[in-house]
Each structure stands twice: as C-alpha cells, then as structure tokens.
Amino acid sequence: MTILYRSTRGPEEQTFTASQAILQGLNTDGGLFVPVQLPQIDLDFEKLAQASYQEVAFQILRAFLSDFTDQELQDCIDRAYSTNFDTPAIAPLRKSQNGYFLELFHGPTIAFKDMALQLLPHLMVTAAHKNKITKDIVILAATSGDTGKAAMAGFADVPGTKIIVFYPRDGVSTIQKAQMVTQKGENTAVVAITGNFDQAQTNVKNIFNDALFKEQLTRNNVQLSSANSINIGRLVPQIAYYVYAYAQLIKNGAIAAGDKVNFAVPTGNFGNILAAYYAKLIGLPIGKLICASNKNNVLTDFFQTGIYDKNRPFYVTTSPSMDILVSSNLERLIFWLSGKNAQQTRIFMKLLKETGTYQINDAMKRQLSDFYAGCADELTTSNEINRVFREDQYTIDPHTAVASAVARQYQEATNDKTPIVVVSTASPYKFPNVVLKALSGKEAPADGIQADETLSSFINLPLPAAVENLRHAKVRHNRVVAPEHMQEAIGEILELH
Ligand SMILES: *Cc1c(COP(=O)(O)O)cnc(C)c1O
Numbered sequence: 001m002t003i004l005y006r007s008t009r010g011p012e013e014q015t016f017t018a019s020q021a022i023l024q025g026l027n028t029d030g031g032l033f034v035p036v037q038l039p040q041i042d043l044d045f046e047k048l049a050q051a052s053y054q055e056v057a058f059q060i061l062r063a064f065l066s067d068f069t070d071q072e073l074q075d076c077i078d079r080a081y082s083t084n085f086d087t088p089a090i091a092p093l094r095k096s097q098n099g100y101f102l103e104l105f106h107g108p109t110i111a112f113k114d115m116a117l118q119l120l121p122h123l124m125v126t127a128a129h130k131n132k133i134t135k136d137i138v139i140l141a142a143t144s145g146d147t148g149k150a151a152m153a154g155f156a157d158v159p160g161t162k163i164i165v166f167y168p169r170d171g172v173s174t175i176q177k178a179q180m181v182t183q184k185g186e187n188t189a190v191v192a193i194t195g196n197f198d199q200a201q202t203n204v205k206n207i208f209n210d211a212l213f214k215e216q217l218t219r220n221n222v223q224l225s226s227a228n229s230i231n232i233g234r235l236v237p238q239i240a241y242y243v244y245a246y247a248q249l250i251k252n253g254a255i256a257a258g259d260k261v262n263f264a265v266p267t268g269n270f271g272n273i274l275a276a277y278y279a280k281l282i283g284l285p286i287g288k289l290i291c292a293s294n295k296n297n298v299l300t301d302f303f304q305t306g307i308y309d310k311n312r313p314f315y316v317t318t319s320p321s322m323d324i325l326v327s328s329n330l331e332r333l334i335f336w337l338s339g340k341n342a343q344q345t346r347i348f349m350k351l352l353k354e355t356g357t358y359q360i361n362d363a364m365k366r367q368l369s370d371f372y373a374g375c376a377d378e379l380t381t382s383n384e385i386n387r388v389f390r391e392d393q394y395t396i397d398p399h400t401a402v403a404s405a406v407a408r409q410y411q412e413a414t415n416d417k418t419p420i421v422v423v424s425t426a427s428p429y430k431f432p433n434v435v436l437k438a439l440s441g442k443e444a445p446a447d448g449i450q451a452d453e454t455l456s457s458f459i460n461l462p463l464p465a466a467v468e469n470l471r472h473a474k475v476r477h478n479r480v481v482a483p484e485h486m487q488e489a490i491g492e493i494l495e496l497h
Contacts, residue, residue: 156185
C-alpha cells in the first residue's frame with residue numbers, strides 16, 4: 001500500500017511522496033503534510049511484544065514512508081537509535097502507583113524530541129538523494145528550548161545540511177541555554193531573540209512563505225526545510241513509541257492484547273499527542289488521549305468549548321516547552337475532524353491568523369471525544385513533583401508533572417480505571433531548580449549544573465552523561481537579534497548574496 005501525502009490546505013489531487021514531504025517540511029500554501037489515507041498495519045501484538053524498539057519503529061516507518069526502501073529505513077534506524085541513547089530499551093516504561101511513566105528522555109539532549117530528531121536528519125539526507133537534490137539543505141527552527149537543541153544534536157556535521165535555530169532569550173532554562181550556546185558542529189548556528197517563542201515560530205513560518213527570499217536562497221544554492229514538529233518526518237517516528245509502550249505492557253502482563261490504555265501527554269505544539277492520535281487511528285487500542293496543558297491552557301479551552309482563542313495573556317512557566325499559544329500541529333487534527341476538508345481548514349487557519357480565534361462546528365466537536373483535556377497551574381505542578389517523589393520514590397520533570405497531575409484529575413473526574421501511561425518528556429535534570437524547589441521547598445543554592453549536582457545528591461541518582469559533558473563545554477554561539485530581524489540574521493549566517 002503506497003502512502004502519499006497532501007497539504008491540509010491544498011487539493012487532494014496534489015500529492016507528494018513521503019520523501020518530498022519530509023524535504024519540504026511545510027507546503028508552499030502554508031499547509032501541513034498529511035497522509036492522503038492512513039496505512040493499514042497489521043499490529044500483531046504477540047510479535048510486537050517481543051520486538052525491540054528498533055523493530056517496532058521499522059514496522060511503523062515502513063508503513064508510512066512508502067518511497068523509502070527497507071534497507072534505507074533500517075540504516076536510518078540503526079544510526080538513530082543506538083548507543084546515543086543511554087538505555088538499550090530506548091523508551092523504557094516505569095511502573096507507578098497510578099499507572100506508568102513512558103520515559104522518552106534517554107537520548108543525547110535528555111528530552112523527548114530526541115526520539116524523532118535523532119532520526120530525522122538521516123531520513124532527510126536519504127530523501128535528498130532520492131530526489132536528486134544537490135542544493136544544501138538549511139534547517140530553520142524556532143524552539144521553546146528542547147527542539148532546537150535536539151535538532152542541532154541530530155544535524156551537527158551531517159554533510160549537505162546546515163541548521164539555524166532561534167530561541168526566546170528569556171524563555172528557556174539555564175541548562176537548555178547552556179546546551180544550545182555550546183552546540184558543536186561547523187554547520188550549526190544558534191540565535192537568541194528578544195521576544196517569545198510564538199514570535200520566533202511565527203517569523204520562521206513567514207520566512208518559509210516569503211517567495212522573494214526563497215528566490216534569493218535558490219540563487220545561493222540553498223533550500224530551506226523544517227525540523228519543527230510540523231515536519232511529517234518528526235511525527236511518524238513518534239507513533240512508534242506508543243505502539244512500543246503498548247506492546248511492553250502486554251509483555252509485562254499488565255494488559256492483554258486488545259485491552260485499552262489511556263495516554264496522558266504534556267502538550268505544547270500538539271505533535272506528540274497527534275502521533276498518539278494517529279496510533280489510535282491505525283488501530284492501537286487507545287481509550288482516551290489526555291491532553292495536558294500548563295497555565296497556557298488554550299488547548300484545554302479548545303477541547304472543552306470548540307473555540308480556539310489565542311487572544312489571552314502568555315505566561316512563562318516552569319514547563320517552558322509547553323508555553324505555546326498557537327499549537328501548529330492542531331491543524332492536522334482540524335483537517336481530519338473536518339472530513340479532510342482543505343477549504344474549511346484554510347478558513348479556520350485564516351481566521352486564526354487574522355483574528356486569533358476560530359470555532360469548529362458541532363459535527364467536528366463531537367469527534368473531540370477521543371480526547372480529555374485539562375491543565376495544571378504552577379502550584380499543582382510543583383505539588384505533583386513532590387507527591388510522585390514521596391509516593392513512588394521517583395523524580396519527574398515539570399512537563400511530566402503537568403501530565404501526571406492532569407491524569408489524576410481525569411481519574412478523579414471520571415472514575416475510569418483504564419491504565420494510564422503518563423508520557424515523560426524530559427529528565428528532571430533538565431529543570432533542576434524547579435524540581436529541587438518542589439522536593440525540598442527551598443530555592444536551589446545555584447543555577448544550571450551546580451543545581452543539577454545538588455539535585456543529584458538529593459535524589460541519590462547519578463548525573464546523566466549529557467549533563468556531565470556540559471561542564472567543560474565552550475560557548476560557541478552568542479548572537480542576539482530582535483524578532484523582526486530574524487531574516488537578516490539568516491542572510492548573514494548563510495552569507496547570502
Ligand atoms: C516539546 C515538548 C513538549 C510538548 O510537545 P509537543 O509535541 O510540542 O506538544 C513537552 N515536554 C517537553 C519536555 C518538550 O520538549
């Protein structure tokens with residue numbers, strides 16, 4: 001079965017192969033690539049329960065990425081998921097009193113974006129060969145902290161690629177900033193902006209849509225692409241860990257094949273939870289998808305009312321990767337709920353751009369019942385870190401804590417006894433100050449790596465290698481620009497003429 005892709009805003013007849021969609025990132029009409037139809041996969045759970053992470057990923061990738069050969073996918077997977085992760089399980093499950101945590105933070109940047117971004121560069125280079133691209137591929141990314149670093153870690157020194165990352169100067173943690181400004185690789189550039197993540201993301205989108213700039217890039221033998229979670233090459237690899245987690249639960253005897261499982265996902269740009277939704281659509285027995293937000297609860301309101309409204313205050317929280325007012329990947333859900341209606345999707349997205357708000361119709365709203373949405377404020381998040389530590393002897397990061405708290409809200413509100421897997425998106429060592437304060441009630445004595453050391457002795461677990469390595473790393477990037485000067489910065493970095 002060949003799976004082709006189309007734009008959420010374009011005609012169904014205008015199709016793209018998987019490799020074209022990965023290379024292009026975003027369609028020229030501003031729409032996101034989605035499969036024209038979903039693949040039919042035979043999810044043989046008895047077999048999958050015995051499969052390694054790499055084998056599960058292979059099954060999923062070959063179903064979605066039709067124009068890649070098995071050998072190509074195998075090569076990409078071998079490079080992506082190996083000793084760069086600190087556990088052979090890649091995505092281990094941990095039991096808790098309330099259910100399970102799915103740990104997605106064992107890659108080089110100790111957060112879940114590694115799951116897709118260790119793979120994407122290899123998919124992209126393979127896709128370029130397939131499409132006989134000779135231009136340099138330049139990855140542009142806006143990051144609220146984790147994506148940018150994870151993308152750079154994936155692309156650093158990959159031949160034929162360059163990567164430029166923009167992050168909000170005052171919107172990332174000390175460790176995240178340290179990780180970014182010390183990034184190695186001659187093909188990497190990091191730029192701080194004096195604005196927030198949404199401004200960075202909006203401007204990156206506008207730069208992608210700027211026809212004149214595109215011509216200039218072409219003259220310079222350069223082609224833009226995206227590593228943000230809008231790239232279908234990010235989304236598809238994320239489906240794999242939902243299937244893997246489910247299969248592991250069968251293996252452990254926690255469930256029988258066919259039993260339902262709920263997933264609670266700390267959500268920002270809606271990429272991670274959309275992958276779970278796709279997993280459900282291809283037949284994974286998922287009950288509820290629990291969409292967890294922090295104080296920036298635009299999605300909670302959307303799922304409860306059918307009205308998306310970004311006209312609201314923006315909060316900088318202790319879970320910065322979820323500080324988002326425009327969740328880009330929601331467009332793919334909107335498109336699906338509309339019955340794959342590109343015209344309607346286009347209208348909603350135009351309204352969003354021009355007025356900041358849109359309202360879906362009742363038929364679409366009824367289909368939101370696959371989801372439960374809730375939010376956790378700062379105090380609830382902090383209390384949850386503390387509770388899990390006391391009751392489970394386990395330390396979670398603030399993003400995971402938001403999901404954990406909302407999972408409990410869901411259980412209390414519904415009395416649903418279906419097992420819940422809380423998706424753990426970052427190591428607590430990525431946010432040591434917040435975690436230490438939640439655990440001890442006291443401010444950490446210092447910031448950054450020293451705070452990590454304090455945390456390490458408090459919870460009596462060694463520092464991950466990813467943190468150890470930061471200790472002696474040299475600062476290599478110190479460019480700061482205003483949000484409206486991002487395009488000029490790109491011109492300088494690429495030395496465009
Ligand atoms: C990116 C990120 C999220 C949000 O994931 P989305 O796919 O954007 O919804 C949550 N937690 C962490 C730690 C992240 O890095």
